[in-house]
Amino acid sequence: MKKFAILSIASLMTLSLAHAEQPTQYFAIGYKMMTLDGGGEDLDLTGTQLTYGQRINEKFVLEGNMVTYLDADVLEVTSLDLSALYYPLNNQFHVRLGMSDGEIELQGLSADESSELLGVGYSWLVGSSSGVRLEYTTASYDDLDADGFTLSVAARF
Helix, strand or coil, rough: HHHHHHHHHHHHHHHHHHCCCCCCCEEEEEEEEEEECCCCEEEEEEEEEEEEEECCCCCEEEEEEEEEEHHHHHHHEEEEEEEEEEEECCCCCCEEEEEEEEEEEECCCCEEEEEEEEEEEEEEEEEEEEEEEEEEEEECCCCCCEEEEEEEEEECC
């Protein structure tokens, strides 16, 4: 996993150097830490997030995410998210509003639900076309609440 993360970061940084003119799109790879709360039980999960974003104007970005958590014996969680990010102050702090379509399989039980997705985050630019983002998101799938943090590395092109 560590080698994959290092290779992913190196690939993103290389891609970002090749497309450094006026970036309006980005691709990111993230590490997601989430807590699922349902029926009095909490599950702490870690997973991956792949992100593609397109800047619409100075204040708005449309973004799609694919999130996956996997514990082969007990649990599998996947979600596809579509969000709008609003940057009220600068190009670093943002607020997220979107929809998430999540599928949860837990010890033979299965749920396929949609939810609103809310979040806040902050991005640090690294060079002219890459960055790092820390974000908190929350969603509710029926009786299951999902809250978590994501740390991502992005390349803009």
